[in-house]
Amino acid sequence: MTITMYGITTCDTIRKARTWLEGHDVPYRFHxxxxxxxxxxxxxxxxxxxxxxxxxxKGSTTFRELPDKHKQGLDEKKARKLMLANPTMIKRPVLEVGDEILVGFKPEAYEGVVK
Structure with missing residues (x-):
C-alpha cells in the first residue's frame, strides 16, 4: 500500500505527522x-x-491575507479555485493511504489506517 503525505515542510503539524510515521517505521512519500x-x-x-x-x-496565513472579496460567499467552486492557485490553503497534512484520505494529524486516526 502506498502512503503519500501532502503539505509543506515548514508546517509544525507536518513535522509532527512525519515524526509519527517515521517513529512507527511507516514508509511514505512526501509531496x-x-x-x-x-x-x-x-x-x-x-x-x-x-x-x-x-x-x-481558513486559519492559514495565505487565506487570512486574502482580500475580503475573495473570502466572502465561499462555495465549492470558489474554494477549489483558491486551493488550486494557493495549495498552502489546503489543511495539512493530507495523508493518502490507499483509497482513504486523512486530513489533519491525530495519532489515533493514523493508527487506525496505517498498519
Missing part, C-alpha cells in the same frame, strides 16, 4: 505543495471524499 503544487484531479477527488469545507484551511 511538497510549494515544490510540486497540486493537480486539479487530485483536489477534486479529495473534495468528493471529504468536502471542500474540511480541506480549506
Amino acid at each position: 511538497d505543495y510549494r515544490a510540486e503544487g497540486i493537480d486539479a484531479g487530485r483536489l477534486d477527488g479529495w473534495i468528493g471524499k471529504v468536502g471542500w469545507e474540511k480541506l480549506l484551511n
